[in-house]
Every structure is written in structure tokens, then in C-alpha cells.
Amino acid sequence: MRVLMFGWEFPPHISGGLGTACYGLTKGLNQVGGVDILFVVPKAYGDEDQSRLSLIDAGEIEISRRFVDYKGFFRRIHFIEVGSSVIPYTSPEEYEMLMSKNEKGKRYLVNTTFSGKLAFSGGYSHNLFQEITNYAAVASVLGVTYDFDVIHAHDWLTYPAGIAAKLVSGKPLIVHVHATDFDRSGGSVNPGVYEIEKNGMEYADRVIAVSNLTRNIIIEKYGIDPAKVITVHNAVEPLENREMIKREKSINDKIVTFLGRVTLQKGPEYFIEAAHMVLQKMQDVRFVMAGSGDMLKHIIHRVSALRMGDKFHFTGFLKGEDVFQMYSLSDVYVMPSVSEPFGISPLEAMQSNVPVIISRQSGVSEVLEHAIKVDFWDIHAMADAIYGILRYNGLSKVLRRNVKDEVDNLKWENAAAKVKEIYESLI
Amino acid sequence: MRTICLYFQIHQPFRLKRYRFFNIGNDHYYYDDYMNESIMRKVADRSYLIANKVLRQIIKEYGCQFKIAFSISGIALDQFELYAPDVLESFQKLAKTGCVEFLAETYSHSLVALKDKEEFKRQVEEQRQKIKLYFDYEPAVFRNTELVYSDSIGADVAEMGFSAVLTEGAKHVLGWKSPNYLYCNAINPRLKVLLRNFRLSDDIAFRFSNQAWSEFPLTAEKFVSWLNKMDKKEETANIFIDYETFGEHQWLESGIFDFLKALPGAVFRNSKFTFGTPSEIVQNLQPISSISVPYPISWADEERDLTAWLGNDLQRDAFNRLFALTDKVNRCTDPRIRKDWKYLQSSDHLYYMSTKFFSDGEIHAYFNPYESPYDAYINYMNILSDFSIRLNAQVPESNADQEIVNLTRIIEDKELLIRKYENELKRFRSSKTKISAVKESKDALKKTSKTAVRKKSLKNKTSRAKKVTGKTAKKSTTV
Numbered sequence: 001m002r003v004l005m006f007g008w009e010f011p012p013h014i015s016g017g018l019g020t021a022c023y024g025l026t027k028g029l030n031q032v033g034g035v036d037i038l039f040v041v042p043k044a045y046g047d048e049d050q051s052r053l054s055l056i057d058a059g060e061i062e063i064s065r066r067f068v069d070y071k072g073f074f075r076r077i078h079f080i081e082v083g084s085s086v087i088p089y090t091s092p093e094e095y096e097m098l099m100s101k102n103e104k105g106k107r108y109l110v111n112t113t114f115s116g117k118l119a120f121s122g123g124y125s126h127n128l129f130q131e132i133t134n135y136a137a138v139a140s141v142l143g144v145t146y147d148f149d150v151i152h153a154h155d156w157l158t159y160p161a162g163i164a165a166k167l168v169s170g171k172p173l174i175v176h177v178h179a180t181d182f183d184r185s186g187g188s189v190n191p192g193v194y195e196i197e198k199n200g201m202e203y204a205d206r207v208i209a210v211s212n213l214t215r216n217i218i219i220e221k222y223g224i225d226p227a228k229v230i231t232v233h234n235a236v237e238p239l240e241n242r243e244m245i246k247r248e249k250s251i252n253d254k255i256v257t258f259l260g261r262v263t264l265q266k267g268p269e270y271f272i273e274a275a276h277m278v279l280q281k282m283q284d285v286r287f288v289m290a291g292s293g294d295m296l297k298h299i300i301h302r303v304s305a306l307r308m309g310d311k312f313h314f315t316g317f318l319k320g321e322d323v324f325q326m327y328s329l330s331d332v333y334v335m336p337s338v339s340e341p342f343g344i345s346p347l348e349a350m351q352s353n354v355p356v357i358i359s360r361q362s363g364v365s366e367v368l369e370h371a372i373k374v375d376f377w378d379i380h381a382m383a384d385a386i387y388g389i390l391r392y393n394g395l396s397k398v399l400r401r402n403v404k405d406e407v408d409n410l411k412w413e414n415a416a417a418k419v420k421e422i423y424e425s426l427i
Numbered sequence: 428m429r430t431i432c433l434y435f436q437i438h439q440p441f442r443l444k445r446y447r448f449f450n451i452g453n454d455h456y457y458y459d460d461y462m463n464e465s466i467m468r469k470v471a472d473r474s475y476l477i478a479n480k481v482l483r484q485i486i487k488e489y490g491c492q493f494k495i496a497f498s499i500s501g502i503a504l505d506q507f508e509l510y511a512p513d514v515l516e517s518f519q520k521l522a523k524t525g526c527v528e529f530l531a532e533t534y535s536h537s538l539v540a541l542k543d544k545e546e547f548k549r550q551v552e553e554q555r556q557k558i559k560l561y562f563d564y565e566p567a568v569f570r571n572t573e574l575v576y577s578d579s580i581g582a583d584v585a586e587m588g589f590s591a592v593l594t595e596g597a598k599h600v601l602g603w604k605s606p607n608y609l610y611c612n613a614i615n616p617r618l619k620v621l622l623r624n625f626r627l628s629d630d631i632a633f634r635f636s637n638q639a640w641s642e643f644p645l646t647a648e649k650f651v652s653w654l655n656k657m658d659k660k661e662e663t664a665n666i667f668i669d670y671e672t673f674g675e676h677q678w679l680e681s682g683i684f685d686f687l688k689a690l691p692g693a694v695f696r697n698s699k700f701t702f703g704t705p706s707e708i709v710q711n712l713q714p715i716s717s718i719s720v721p722y723p724i725s726w727a728d729e730e731r732d733l734t735a736w737l738g739n740d741l742q743r744d745a746f747n748r749l750f751a752l753t754d755k756v757n758r759c760t761d762p763r764i765r766k767d768w769k770y771l772q773s774s775d776h777l778y779y780m781s782t783k784f785f786s787d788g789e790i791h792a793y794f795n796p797y798e799s800p801y802d803a804y805i806n807y808m809n810i811l812s813d814f815s816i817r818l819n820a821q822v823p824e825s826n827a828d829q830e831i832v833n834l835t836r837i838i839e840d841k842e843l844l845i846r847k848y849e850n851e852l853k854r855f856r857s858s859k860t861k862i863s864a865v866k867e868s869k870d871a872l873k874k875t876s877k878t879a880v881r882k883k884s885l886k887n888k889t890s891r892a893k894k895v896t897g898k899t900a901k902k903s904t905t906v
Contacts, residue, residue: 281448372801380447387448388805391812394744395804398782401740 001423002036002148003029004165006139006158018178020344021210022154024237028416035420038148040139040161132196136160143168150423152176156193159200166203172426175204179341180217183265198222206422208232210342211363232419233367235412236347249329254285254390257330257354259323259345260337262293267336267359267376272299274334276306277383278390285390290315290326327352331396332389336376337362346371350407355399357385367410370402428711430663430703431654431694432621434593435670436570437475438500438536439467440775442796446806451813457767459796464510466794471511474674479517481673481684483524485691491526493691494702497670498570501534501554502773504561515561522562528704529558531566531589537772538736540571540580541723542750546757550769551587568593568705572774574623574667574726575733578613578719585618591709593667596622597724597731604718607661611714619709620718623667623726627653632668636681644682647689651697662712663703667726728783736777741804746777748811755822764821767814779803 007022022039029035139161151173153162159175166173181193201207201222207229209215215231218224249255256278258271268289275287289299289312296314303312318326327333333349333356340362347364349356350371358365359376372389374381389396444459485493499518507515521527533539534554539547551569558564569589571580576594584592596606606622630650634640642649654664669676677683694700703711727735737743749771756768780800797803823829 277449281451369799372805373799380449383449384447384805384809385801388801388808391448392744392804392808394740395801395808397744398740399801402782 001034001150001427002038003423004038004040004142004146004148004151004171006040006151006153006161006165008041008155008157018155020237021178021234021342024235024412025416025419027237028235028412028414029420030416031413032416032420035423038146040142132157132160136164140164140168143171149427150174152419152423153200153204154178156181156197156200159196159203163200163203172205173203174206174208174422174426175200176208176210177201177214177218177341178210180214180221182217182221183214183339183341204228205426206230208419208422210234211366213361213363213366214341230418230422232415232422233363233410234342234344235410235415236344236351236407237412238408239351251286252284254331255288255329256285256332256334256386256390257288257290257326257349258334258336259290259318259326259349260335262289262291262296262299264295265338265340266291266293267338268293268295268299269302270336270376270379270382271334272302272306272312273379274336274382274386275312276308277379278386279308279311281387282390285311287312288315288326288330289313290318290323292317323348324352327354330354332357332386334382334386335359335362335364336374336382338376340364347407347410350403353400353404355389355396355403357382357389368406370399370406372399429657429661429700430708430711431700432496432663432665432667432703432705432708433494434496434498434530434570434665434667434705436498436667437670438503439463439470439506440536440773441502441506441770442466442794443776443806443810446809446813448809448812451809452816455763455813455817457810457813458770462796463506467506467510470671470675471514473679474671475511475514476517477679477684478670478673478687479514479521481687482521483517485688486521486524486526489691489695491524492695492702494526494528494704494707496528496530496568496704498530498532499558500532500536500572501550501557502536502770504557519562522564528568528706529562529564529566530593530705531555531558531569533572535769535772536572536774538572538575538733538746538774538777539750539772540575540583541733541737542746543753544583546750546753547583548587567591568621568709570594573736575723576620576720576725577723578721580723581612581618581620581720582614585612585615589618591619591621591705593621593665593705594623594720595724595726595731596625596665599731600718600720600724604716605658605661606665607657607663608715609663609708609712610716610718613717613719616714616717619714621663621665621705621708622718623665625726625731627664628666628668631666631683631686632672632676635672635677635683635686645686647686647693648697650686650690651693651700654694654700655698663708664700735781735783736774739780739782739800741780741782741800742777745780745804745807745811748808752815752818755818759818759821761821764814764817771811771814776803776807780807 005022005026008018026037026039029037135158143165148169149171151162151165151169151171153159153173154176155178162173162175165171177197180197181189201218201224205228207218207224209218209229209231211233212231215229218229219226256275258266258268260266262268271287271289278285287308300314303309315322315326327349330349330352331354333346333354335343335346335356335358337343337359338361340359342363343358344364346356346358346362346368355372356368357372357374358368360373361376365371365373372385374385389399441458442462443457444462446454446457482495497518504515507518522529531551531554533547533550534557535550537550539550555566558566567589568591569584569587570593571584574594576592581592592612601622606624608622610620610622612618612620627650630642630645630653634642635645637643657664673683673687691702694702723733724731725733725735737746752768756764759765779795779797780803782800795803797806823832
């Protein structure tokens with residue numbers, strides 16, 4: 001079986017959860033076996049310029065094709081990189097960085113994965129949708145050039161491409177919803193994006209949602225027939241057995257961590273209010289907010305207004321090894337997200353044996369048992385859970401023992417097997 | 428003669444309210460009144476009252492040929508008092524028929540038997556008194572919380588003067604042996620042991636309304652035919668179940684009450700079985716052998732052990748922290764602390780923390796106010812923290828503190844004495860001045876020539892008064 005998969009990013013160029021999820025899923029599919037993947041990603045890391053895409057109309061698409069061998073796992077994956085001026089970003093820092101480059105390169109920036117509102121650079125906003133359409137045009141060419149059985153498109157930017165490929169090839173289309181604009185925007189949905197998402201879901205023969213939470217949004221907000229919406233929960237890559245330099249904890253205080261973008265969607269303000277409550281009763285505890293975002297200034301103001309600056313620390317945006325070290329220093333990890341289609345970060349914390357408190361408004365809470373679940377707005381419950389884990393040894397002991405086992409059982413293979421079943425049901 | 432022993436267990440815990448850590452030290456009321464009342468009312472109306480009525484009808488029809496045994500935890504009785512006095516009354520009516528035996532248990536439905544012998548005894552005694560008060564009945568047979576039993580618990584129970592104890596006929600304890608005989612304790616053979624026939628009991632308690640069960644539907648006739656199939660030599664069928672089975676676990680619509688109604692008739696018509704209470708069985712039967720239970724068993728879950736309450740670290744931590752307070756509580760006389768101590772001991776609080784919940788869901792979720800075991804643990808530990816703070820205020824921590832408390836108490840007592848003597852002194856003084864005043868007025872009136880006599884008597888009086896004051900002064904100095 002051959003699958004034409006439209007992604008947005010892929011290792012090594014990962015900027016967010018979507019790339020990680022695609023990586024895990026394709027790896028899982030490979031382990032399950034019997035699936036050939038034709039992976040299409042826009043290549044936006046070179047110095048491509050506008051003229052390249054305009055070539056599409058002339059029928060001269062510049063497509064680079066390569067085979068990549070990722071530690072032996074991906075022998076059966078073909079990569080197709082399409083020149084595009086649309087590039088994804090997830091962190092505000094990256095955004096800043098890309099924006100400054102933009103002055104010369106005139107690229108469009110689009111916030112793809114799990115971040116805030118759709119952002120356009122300068123006055124090019126009307127052109128973004130044109131770009132997406134162009135990407136779709138490429139897809140239609142691919143649709144006739146290559147031979148495949150199923151089309152699988154990840155998140156809204158690739159839906160038009162998926163639709164185009166379906167129209168030219170007549171093969172079944174699966175759209176994979178990692179997030180909807182309702183999650184990203186906190187309610188103020190961009191009608192253009194909504195249109196593309198809805199269109200994609202309607203054209204699709206099957207819609208895969210990363211959680212029941214997302215599935216409900218798809219059914220209720222997009223009016224999609226429940227029968228064709230299937231939940232396949234994400235999983236997590238097992239930690240590599242590499243030697244990590246564990247930073248020694250230099251203070252005796254307990255550490256409670258928030259790690260993620262400081263945006264409305266992630267609920268950082270609830271974390272602060274809960275921290276304030278805990279500090280009324282406990283002194284030997286410190287709170288860390290790792291990450292940055294458009295709410296950071298507001299958050300810092302609030303922290304100083306609550307007079308807890310000496311117990312509350314901001315690390316800024318963390319990457320790679322630093323993330324791992326942050327986890328290893330933590331006694332509790334809190335994810336108070338207001339709306340989280342899945343939420344992979346608590347799983348990463350659990351891999352480091354850290355007890356987690358997660359909001360019930362997250363997809364990951366559907367698959368976890370050994371986590372404390374609270375409503376994101378219920379700061380009393382959140383504070384109580386933090387206090388409980390820090391104060392009562394019995395609790396942290398049991399959680400620490402169970403979280404690792406639980407997270408190790410969430411395997412991409414299982415998710416991939418479900419996805420494969422969906423493929424098979426369509427052929 | 429073969430007997431059926433029907434025993435029903437009645438218990439409802441005081442469920443705790445949502446108690447956050449910032450309540451610690453501020454809020455000393457721990458119970459969710461609304462939930463407790465609504466659950467109690469619901470169970471009373473759907474189960475207890477109807478079942479009691481059915482039993483009364485049966486007894487009316489067959490007299491004391493039909494017998495049953497109840498064990499009602501002290502906490503359940505407290506809740507009847509608060510929320511369902513009608514249930515209490517209907518149990519009293521049943522008690523008056525004389526066909527009902529009441530068993531003893533721990534007041535709090537606690538696991539104290541595993542931890543502290545003295546406290547165990549105290550709780551059983553308290554429960555006995557409560558049963559005596561309401562039903563004018565002296566329990567002679569004991570059943571521990573959730574039928575928890577081991578050889579050493581049995582020995583403790585025998586020491587308390589009970590003739591028999593009820594427990595689970597656990598497979599891993601019995602091996603090839605049958606639960607349908609009377610056994611005795613391995614340490615103290617005078618204590619008889621009645622074992623629950625879990626197959627027959629669970630047929631009613633768990634499987635009755637299960638349509639996937641091959642024996643569905645269960646009728647009284649079918650049940651009696653199973654009794655008849657028992658080996659001819661076997662002497663007793665011990666059916667021990669939760670009373671809430673009737674109407675709550677098995678709904679009214681499942682026909683459970685009709686089953687109960689029809690059972691005695693079917694037994695009398697179709698078999699040679701009679702009904703007997705645990706005490707009668709103990710009197711009538713000879714124990715066939717001793718039964719060795721080195722490790723505690725219970726009637727819970729598939730494993731029939733303690734893992735439902737003490738299976739994980741959450742539970743063990745909470746359990747140990749609770750009972751670490753025993754000594755202090757015993758030194759404390761504050762009635763509210765004593766009461767909270769009893770209510771916090773309910774094994775139910777530990778049950779809610781079970782992580783078996785994830786696999787053994789259904790039973791554990793029953794009336795469980797918490798969404799996860801972690802929730803249950805956090806809530807309970809917060810309450811326990813507050814309770815310890817209150818306890819420490821009442822019963823100081825260190826020896827030095829204790830000494831200070833003792834000394835202040837002595838000083839208080841002495842001050843009380845001194846005040847008393849001062850009052851006496853005042854009284855004597857005032858009487859002395861009164862006497863002299865009266866004398867003087869008399870003298871002024873009479874103005875007789877008997878001055879010498881007057882002086883003499885006056886001297887006498889004053890000297891007597893002096894003696895008295897001297898005495899009291901001495902007294903107060905010796906104090």
C-alpha cells in the first residue's frame with residue numbers, strides 16, 4: 001500500500017508538535033509494515049524566492065526528491081520537497097528571527113501548528129491563501145505523476161493540496177486534524193482558515209482527530225458526519241538512550257514547572273494564580289515558567305503585583321537539551337491549557353519521571369490515568385494538587401513510579417496500526 | 428438438620444467534602460452534608476425501608492422459623508439518627524420480632540484491628556453500647572469490617588468475649604476444604620469461625636441481574652435446588668451480603684425483592700434447610716477443624732485480601748499517618764476531636780484511594796465521590812493535616828509541653844482550693860462581726876449590771892473564732 005502524505009514539516013526541520021507527530025506516525029507505520037509513504041513537505045529553508053512558485057503555472061514545478069535514511073527506520077519513505085514561501089513557526093523567537101530575514105526574502109509567515117493567531121508579515125495577507133492554492137497545484141501534478149492508494153493530509157495548510165490530489169487521482173483522502181482554528185485562536189476564528197478546514201474535512205473520506213475533544217469540535221463546530229470522524233490518540237517517542245547531562249539541583253526548594261508558549265491557549269495565568277495560593281502555605285517551593293509568548297509581559301506584571309518575584313522564575317524559551325534538564329529538575333509539571341487538542345509535553349515530563357497535573361480540557365487527559373486532572377479554570381484544585389504532590393510523599397512516590405510505565409505504553413506503533421486500519425477500510 | 432445463615436451488612440461512611448490545603452487550620456468541618464444526606468435518603472428509600480418491610484412480612488408469615496442477622500456500623504447508625512430516623516425505627520420494629528440477631532463490629536467500620544488492639548477493643552465496645560441502646564441487644568458474635576480476619580485478629584476477638592466471628596470463605600485459605608461447615612480459630616479454638624459461601628452469596632449480590640450470566644434469571648426455586656445439591660454432610664450455607672444489594676446494587680425492577688419474598692417459602696417447601704442465626708449455628712454445630720489464616724483476608728475483590736484498602740503507597744501512607752495519632756487522640760477529651768477521629772477512620776476513605784479502581788472499576792466507583800484515587804488521597808491528607816493541628820493544640824507534642832500543661836493544671840486546682848478557703852474565711856469573719864454586733868446591741872438595750880458575764884462570753888467567742896481562722900490559715904499553707 002502506498003500513501004501520499006502531505007506534511008508541513010519533518011525532522012530535522014521541526015518547529016512544533018506537528019513535525020514530531022508526523023515523525024512518530026511515519027515511524028510507527030514503518031514498524032507496523034506494509035505501508036509505503038510518499039511524504040510531501042514544502043521546502044522553505046533555503047533561499048527560495050517568489051519566482052519559483054510562479055513557475056507552477058507554466059508546468060515547470062521545481063521539485064526536489066530525496067531518499068533519507070533515518071537510522072534505518074525510513075527506508076521506505078520518499079521525500080518530496082516542494083519549493084514554497086510559506087514557512088511554519090511556533091515560537092515567538094523564531095517568528096522574530098524569520099521576520100527579520102523576511103525584509104529581504106519577502107516570505108510569508110504562517111503560524112501552522114499549535115500556536116496563536118494566524119500571523120502575516122506586512123501586507124501580504126491576501127497572498128497566503130494564494131500560496132496555499134499554489135501548493136495545492138503542485139499536489140495535483142504529483143497526483144498524476146505518482147502512483148499511490150491513499151492520500152493523507154496533516155492539518156489545514158495541506159488540506160487544499162489533499163483535495164487537489166484527490167480530484168486528479170480519484171483516490172480516497174484522509175485529513176488528520178492536529179488542531180483546529182478554535183484551539184489556536186481562542187474563539188476568534190479566522191473565517192478563511194475555517195473555510196479551508198471545513199472544506200478539507202468535507203472532501204475527506206475519513207477525518208482523523210488526535211483526541212475525542214478535537215473530534216467533538218469537528219463534529220459540532222464544523223458539522224462533519226460523526227461516522228467518518230475517528231479518534232487516533234497521539235503517542236510519544238521513547239527517550240533515546242543517550243547520556244544526558246543531568247543538572248544537579250542546587251537548591252533544596254521544590255520546583256514546579258510550566259513549560260510551553262506563554263499564550264492564551266496554554267493558560268499561563270491560571271498557573272500564576274495557583275502558584276500564589278501555594279506560596280501562602282508553603283515557602284520551600286519555586287515556580288518556573290519556561291517559554292515565551294505574547295502574554296509574557298502581562299504575566300510578569302502579574303507576578304510582581306502578587307509580590308512573588310523571589311519565588312517565581314522565567315527561563316525564556318527552552319530548546320532541546322535544556323527542555324530535558326528542566327524536566328529533570330522539576331518536582332511537578334503543570335499544563336493548565338485552556339484548549340489543547342492533544343498536548344505532548346506532559347508525556348515528555350512523564351518520561352523524566354515527573355508527576356504531572358493536566359487540564360481536563362486537553363486531549364492527552366483522555367489517555368492518562370496516572371495524572372492529576374483539573375479544569376483549567378479551577379485554580380483551587382490546581383493549587384491543591386500542587387500542594388498535595390509536594391507535601392505528601394505517598395502521592396509523589398506513587399506517581400513517580402507509575403508515570404514512566406504509563407507513558408512507555410503509549411506507543412506510536414499502536415496509533416499507526418489504527419491509522420493503517422483506516423487506510424485499509426478505504427481501499 | 429442443615430441451616431441457611433443469612434447475614435446482611437449495613438454501612439454508609441461520612442463522605443468528606445472537598446477540602447483544599449488552604450482550608451487547613453481555618454476550617455474544621457470535614458463532611459459533605461449534602462452528599463451524605465442525599466445518598467442516605469436515596470439508599471433508605473430504595474433499599475433499607477423496602478427490604479425491612481419485606482422481612483417484616485416474611486416474619487409475620489413464618490414467625491421465627493425465618494431468621495436473619497444484621498451488622499450495622501456505628502457510623503451508619505449515626506447517619507440514621509441524622510438523616511433517616513424512619514430507617515432506625517423500622518430496624519427497631521424488626522428487632523422486636525426477636526427473629527433478628529445483631530452482630531458486633533467496629534464503630535467506625537475501620538481497619539483498626541490490623542493496627543492497634545486497645546483501640547480495636549474500644550471501638551467494638553462503643554459499637555456494642557450503641558446496639559444495646561437502640562435495639563436492646565447484646566451482640567455475641569463478631570464480624571470485622573469487610574470481613575477482615577486473620578488468626579491474630581480472631582484471638583483478639585475471642586479475648587473480647589465473643590463466641591464466634593464471620594469471615595470470607597476465601598479459596599486460597601480453604602484450599603480443598605468447604606466453607607459449609609463450622610470452623611474454629613487456630614490460636615484460640617473456643618472462637619468459632621463462620622465462612623461465607625462466596626459462590627451462593629455472589630450469585631445474589633453480583634450476578635442476580637446480570638443478563639449475560641448463564642443462570643439468569645435466578646429464581647428462589649433455582650436457588651433452593653442449588654442448596655439441595657450441596658453435599659449431604661455439609662451443615663450450613665452462609666450467605667453474607669451487603670444489605671444494599673436489595674434495591675440498590677440490584678434494582679427493584681430486577682425483581683430482587685420478589686426473590687427475597689419467595690426464598691423462605693421455597694426453602695420450607697422444597698428442602699430440609701432451616702434458617703439460623705450465627706449464634707444458633709455456633710450453639711448447634713461442632714467445629715469440624717481449626718482454620719489457619721496467617722495473613723489477613725477480606726471479602727473484597729477477586730484476591731480476597733487487603734489490597735483494596737492497603738494496596739498502594741497512597742493508602743498505606745494515609746493509614747499509617749492516621750493511626751500514628753492514636754495515642755494523642757486517647758489523651759484528648761474534646762468531643763469534636765473524638766468524633767472526627769471516628770469518622771476519619773472509615774475504611775471507605777482508603778477504598779477511594781485504590782488504584783485498582785482503574786481495572787476493578789465498577790465496584791470501586793460505587794458512591795465514590797472522587798474522580799481519581801489521587802484526588803481522594805489529596806483531600807484526605809489535607810483533612811488529616813488539619814486534624815493533626817487541632818490535636819496538637821489540644822495535646823501538646825513534646826514532654827516539656829506536657830509537663831507545663833500538667834503544672835498549669837495543678838496550679839489551677841490549687842487556686843480553686845485557695846479561693847474556696849478564702850470564701851470560708853470570709854464567712855467566718857462576717858459571722859464573727861455579726862455575733863459581736865448582736866451582742867453589742869443587746870448590751871446597749873439591757874444595760875444591765877452583768878458586764879463581767881458579758882465580757883467573759885465575748886472573750887470565749889473571739890477566742891473560738893481565732894482558733895477557727897488559725898486552722899484555715901494552716902490549711903491553706905499546707906496546700
